[in-house]
Amino acid sequence: MKYLPLVLAGLWRKPARTIFTFLSVVVAFILFGIMASIESGFAKQVAVARLDRLYVDTRFGGNMPIAYQNKIAAIPGVTIVEPVVSLNGYWKDPKNPAGVTMADEHYVEARPEYHLTHEQMRSLDRSRTGVIVSKTFAKRYNWKIGERFALTSPTPQTDGSKAWTFEVAAITDNYDFPDAALFMLGSYKYFDEARVTEKGMVQRFLVRIANPDRSAEIGRTIDNLFANSPQPTRTLSEKANAQAATASIGDITFFTRSIIGAVLFMLLFLTGNTLMQSVRERTPEFAVLKTIGFSDRGVLGLVLAESVILCILAGLAGLCFDKFVVPVLIGLLPSNSGNAGALLMMPWSAAATGMAFALLMAGIAGFFPALRVKRLNVVDALAGR
Amino acid sequence: MSWTRWPAAEEKKMGFLGQTGTVTRLGLSTLRNRFGASLVVVIGMACVVGALLSILSLSTGVMNVVGHGHKDRAIVMSQGAQFEGASTIKRADLGTISDAPGVMKAADGRPAVSAEIFSNLSVYKKSDGLFTFVAVRGVGTEAQAVRPELHIVKGRMFQPGKFEVIVGKNIPTLYKDMDIGSKLDLPQGQWTVVGIFESGGDILEGGTVLTDADTLSSALRAPAYKSVWVRLKSPADFATLRKALTANPSLSVELTSETDYLKREGANINTILTVIAFVVGGIMGLGAMFGALNTMYSAVSSRKVEIATLRAIGFGGGAVIFSVLAESLFLALVGALIGAFFAWAAFAGHLQSFGGVAIKLGITPRQGMGGVFFAFVLAFIGGIFPALKAARQPIATAIRAT
Numbered sequence: 001m002k003y004l005p006l007v008l009a010g011l012w013r014k015p016a017r018t019i020f021t022f023l024s025v026v027v028a029f030i031l032f033g034i035m036a037s038i039e040s041g042f043a044k045q046v047a048v049a050r051l052d053r054l055y056v057d058t059r060f061g062g063n064m065p066i067a068y069q070n071k072i073a074a075i076p077g078v079t080i081v082e083p084v085v086s087l088n089g090y091w092k093d094p095k096n097p098a099g100v101t102m103a104d105e106h107y108v109e110a111r112p113e114y115h116l117t118h119e120q121m122r123s124l125d126r127s128r129t130g131v132i133v134s135k136t137f138a139k140r141y142n143w144k145i146g147e148r149f150a151l152t153s154p155t156p157q158t159d160g161s162k163a164w165t166f167e168v169a170a171i172t173d174n175y176d177f178p179d180a181a182l183f184m185l186g187s188y189k190y191f192d193e194a195r196v197t198e199k200g201m202v203q204r205f206l207v208r209i210a211n212p213d214r215s216a217e218i219g220r221t222i223d224n225l226f227a228n229s230p231q232p233t234r235t236l237s238e239k240a241n242a243q244a245a246t247a248s249i250g251d252i253t254f255f256t257r258s259i260i261g262a263v264l265f266m267l268l269f270l271t272g273n274t275l276m277q278s279v280r281e282r283t284p285e286f287a288v289l290k291t292i293g294f295s296d297r298g299v300l301g302l303v304l305a306e307s308v309i310l311c312i313l314a315g316l317a318g319l320c321f322d323k324f325v326v327p328v329l330i331g332l333l334p335s336n337s338g339n340a341g342a343l344l345m346m347p348w349s350a351a352a353t354g355m356a357f358a359l360l361m362a363g364i365a366g367f368f369p370a371l372r373v374k375r376l377n378v379v380d381a382l383a384g385r
Numbered sequence: 386m387s388w389t390r391w392p393a394a395e396e397k398k399m400g401f402l403g404q405t406g407t408v409t410r411l412g413l414s415t416l417r418n419r420f421g422a423s424l425v426v427v428i429g430m431a432c433v434v435g436a437l438l439s440i441l442s443l444s445t446g447v448m449n450v451v452g453h454g455h456k457d458r459a460i461v462m463s464q465g466a467q468f469e470g471a472s473t474i475k476r477a478d479l480g481t482i483s484d485a486p487g488v489m490k491a492a493d494g495r496p497a498v499s500a501e502i503f504s505n506l507s508v509y510k511k512s513d514g515l516f517t518f519v520a521v522r523g524v525g526t527e528a529q530a531v532r533p534e535l536h537i538v539k540g541r542m543f544q545p546g547k548f549e550v551i552v553g554k555n556i557p558t559l560y561k562d563m564d565i566g567s568k569l570d571l572p573q574g575q576w577t578v579v580g581i582f583e584s585g586g587d588i589l590e591g592g593t594v595l596t597d598a599d600t601l602s603s604a605l606r607a608p609a610y611k612s613v614w615v616r617l618k619s620p621a622d623f624a625t626l627r628k629a630l631t632a633n634p635s636l637s638v639e640l641t642s643e644t645d646y647l648k649r650e651g652a653n654i655n656t657i658l659t660v661i662a663f664v665v666g667g668i669m670g671l672g673a674m675f676g677a678l679n680t681m682y683s684a685v686s687s688r689k690v691e692i693a694t695l696r697a698i699g700f701g702g703g704a705v706i707f708s709v710l711a712e713s714l715f716l717a718l719v720g721a722l723i724g725a726f727f728a729w730a731a732f733a734g735h736l737q738s739f740g741g742v743a744i745k746l747g748i749t750p751r752q753g754m755g756g757v758f759f760a761f762v763l764a765f766i767g768g769i770f771p772a773l774k775a776a777r778q779p780i781a782t783a784i785r786a787t
Contacts (some may be wrong), residue, residue: 034664232604266673277683
């Protein structure tokens with residue numbers, strides 16, 4: 001610790017050079033953080049996806065009759081079958097998309113991560129127009145409990161109107177994926193009564209099963225049950241669905257890692273070069289230090305300390321920017337940009353990886369300059385050779 | 386260094402350009418002394434341009450697929466439907482649309498219209514074994530008159546009434562069990578792949594299975610068509626047809642040109658990719674720019690005496706500024722070309738499944754130029770401040786510096 005002023009003086013010898021190097025390390029770590037967040041965001045979507053929840057969709061498009069519910073429920077191993085249909089539209093302007101998932105009381109068990117209660121879901125049926133909104137969604141449009149709003153939708157109502165009025169009854173969140181989920185839940189009973197077309201038809205069934213190991217088997221059983229019906233089904237576990245959805249966007253890991261690799265590679269050269277330049281200019285000074293009794297290891301440590309302080313501080317600044325400033329910037333994005341924000345929330349684990357990389361980089365970038373100083377021949381250096 | 390190349394007698398006659406050329410040549414000739422530092426600019430720019438172009442190659446791939454709209458083709462959808470999926474066209478309306486003015490007649494004298502319907506098929510990717518969906522589109526008997534670019538390259542056309550399909554050229558390459566003879570799991574049983582088609586690299590070729598519309602709709606028990614594609618006599622007939630369709634009180638449809646429709650489909654994803662490319666490129670560029678500033682500051686500081694000497698024998702400040710900038714831009718150019726080459730070698734021509742459509746990645750010359758230009762902008766900012774410093778330094782003190 002007592003050598004800290006010496007190390008800092010070394011860094012501050014050419015302030016402009018140090019500041020530029022510092023800033024390029026900062027921006028590189030900002031990018032590192034963003035890429036690492038995207039990667040972990042996608043990985044988490046697959047990780048939290050459940051194997052004991054199946055999605056039953058129609059095989060060839062279109063909707064299926066709600067009568068499937070009882071047939072699926074009769075299959076041994078199935079615990080809950082929940083019909084789901086969504087009403088899509090927009091709020092005020094087509095730029096503000098909004099959709100309500102219409103469900104019934106058993107949505108509580110179908111999606112336990114929403115922390116709903118039976119009473120809450122029953123109250124939606126009673127009030128008819130009540131909706132439960134996710135925290136992030138409510139925040140996006142600045143809705144409070146009790147807020148009344150109208151969705152404009154291509155789905156007509158029995159009175160011919162295409163404006164569906166709702167009232168925010170409660171606000172919750174997906175606690176497996178906090179601060180990111182965008183959803184609204186409404187009453188299926190009300191919706192089915194109010195709509196004109198496709199009455200009694202649903203888009204999907206959420207099926208919970210007792211034993212996750214049997215997901216593939218039960219999926220096949222469900223599909224076989226409806227194989228020869230007018231509307232055959234395709235059943236997949238939530239996990240398989242999430243994997244396919246992630247993969248359909250392309251190889252994200254390859255993409256993010258290539259960019260991270262390019263950034264770190266660029267940085268290594270930049271920082272290494274700055275340190276080498278600085279050390280070269282200070283050759284006589286290091287010779288003096290050695291003359292007055294600093295050991296080879298001591299001077300090596302001084303150079304490495306410079307490298308570490310530079311990289312750690314810059315890495316910290318960059319990652320803090322990601323953690324605290326990026327969420328604010330995302331809040332400023334227009335509301336139709338989907339849940340891109342969810343992918344840019346940097347988890348602490350990504351921040352820790354970032355700091356580990358900063359330290360590793362400090363070591364590699366500082367290695368050659370430090371070695372040069374360690375091997376410095378005092379007599380030659382003082383003579384300016 | 387041979388000083389005889391710049392005799393004092395000539396110095397006053399040397400114009401600005403001559404001076405600049407000389408100082409630049411001198412600067413570049415000593416570049417190898419600053420090899421390590423110069424490498425920082427080269428590598429920095431290579432990384433920035435490489436990353437930028439890699440992401441843009443994806444956007445080129447998407448635009449290759451959706452940029453193939455024909456002006457003499459249009460799509461009829463129900464009123465208010467933004468996409469084919471949301472549209473319904475009653476079977477009874479097909480005749481009215483076919484007979485409307487502006488619709489071209491096919492070689493056999495029948496109107497060039499194709500009433501279409503679709504379903505989807507889950508397929509497994511060869512690359513990672515995961516499933517994705519490809520579209521299955523039922524087309525009318527005049528489909529080839531509507532889409533003259535569509536032709537069979539292998540096998541034969543499907544026969545209406547039979548459970549037969551043809552697949553786009555890239556589908557068997559990307560997905561398992563999709564070649565001629567494969568059985569596909571479609572409504573009412575197994576459908577056989579009987580042919581492979583090409584359609585000029587558009588979205589059909591990239592990710593669609595084609596079959597007969599009436600066969601597919603009866604298998605799906607679908608009561609109506611989704612959309613009707615029409616070939617116009619000429620692009621100018623678009624307005625005629627639109628007027629005729631909207632004026633007809635029995636119809637509730639809208640006409641969109643294929644160009645506009647594809648633009649609507651592709652614009653979003655293209656914007657997202659371009660934004661990502663510029664955010665990533667911009668942040669990396671900022672880092673590279675700081676690196677360039679560092680390098681160029683150290684370059685002018687190591688050339689302090691040299692520059693001061695040139696100034697003392699009469700070279701102007703402008704020439705010095707230009708020479709420093711030229712050095713910075715030269716390094717950036719080398720880096721940008723290396724980066725562009727790597728991105729091109731890694732991605733150009735690469736076939737990838739993107740949301741169920743096969744896209745061919747590519748880097749257009751325009752994107753390449755854009756990458757180089759971006760590197761130039763960064764190198765200019767990175768070079769101008771050191772250049773000004775070099776030109777402004779007091780000659781008397783600088784010349785004595787060690």
